[in-house]
Amino acid sequence: KNQVEQSPQSLIILEGKNCTLQCNYTVSPFSNLRWYKQDTGRGPVSLTIMTFSENTKSNGRYTATLDADTKQSSLHITASQLSDSASYICVVTGGYNKLIFGAGTRLAVHP
Amino acid sequence: NAGVTQTPKFQVLKTGQSMTLQCAQDMNHEYMSWYRQDPGMGLRLIHYSVGAGITDQGEVPNGYNVSRSTTEDFPLRLLSAAPSQTSVYFCASSPTGYSNQPQHFGDGTRLSIL
Numbered sequence: 001k002n003q004v005e006q007s008p009q010s011l012i013i014l015e016g017k018n019c020t021l022q023c024n025y026t027v028s029p030f031s032n033l034r035w036y037k038q039d040t041g042r043g044p045v046s047l048t049i050m051t052f053s054e055n056t057k058s059n060g061r062y063t064a065t066l067d068a069d070t071k072q073s074s075l076h077i078t079a080s081q082l083s084d085s086a087s088y089i090c091v092v093t094g095g096y097n098k099l100i101f102g103a104g105t106r107l108a109v110h111p
Numbered sequence: 112n113a114g115v116t117q118t119p120k121f122q123v124l125k126t127g128q129s130m131t132l133q134c135a136q137d138m139n140h141e142y143m144s145w146y147r148q149d150p151g152m153g154l155r156l157i158h159y160s161v162g163a164g165i166t167d168q169g170e171v172p173n174g175y176n177v178s179r180s181t182t183e184d185f186p187l188r189l190l191s192a193a194p195s196q197t198s199v200y201f202c203a204s205s206p207t208g209y210s211n212q213p214q215h216f217g218d219g220t221r222l223s224i225l
Contacts (some may be wrong), residue, residue: 004153008169043115043201044154051211082136089153093210101153 001067002027021092023073031093038087117217134202142208143185147198186199
């Protein structure tokens with residue numbers, strides 16, 4: 001069954017600290033993997049997209065990695081800011097352009 | 112550009128009532144879709160459209176209808192609301208249906224069915 005599992009479910013960090021969010025998937029065939037940021041009360045916004053041939057992709061303080069062999073991805077946030085408080089959603093595209101969404105990791109950055 | 116606009120932002124219905132959730136985009140995108148987001152679950156696709164006059168079912172289409180008479184608008188209709196349809200509904204659009212293009216999401220409609 002095609003699934004996307006994210007961990008942890010929630011995370012609290014102090015402002016200025018780094019953190020890493022995990023995404024494991026069992027989707028096959030695999031087309032690409034995207035990370036979205038969803039602020040409370042808003043729709044998701046795309047952060048990065050990676051195909052199977054890409055190992056890493058950065059967007060400012062956000063760096064995503066992909067290991068297509070182990071079917072794992074991570075999103076690393078550097079020098080966190082209060083505005084990073086949000087849910088982060090991992091989305092994998094499988095066959096026929098079907099998107100499989102993870103349930104998200106809820107990140108809270110405290111001052 | 113306003114992007115993707117959803118109305119209303121909040122709605123409370125009684126079981127059995129019908130209503131239409133509105134979605135409009137001003138980016139001339141061909142592909143539009145509706146998702147529902149429930150606690151502890153990933154977004155699930157309800158219906159989608161690859162262009163005006165063309166719609167198709169997604170993962171959870173039962174109890175919902177859609178139409179696409181123009182490129183800009185993609186309304187979602189609840190035929191007879193049920194408590195199981197309490198959810199947050201998101202409309203999204205992208206230039207085409209290819210997954211290498213990011214989807215642009217609206218800010219959602221929070222729907223409660225009593």
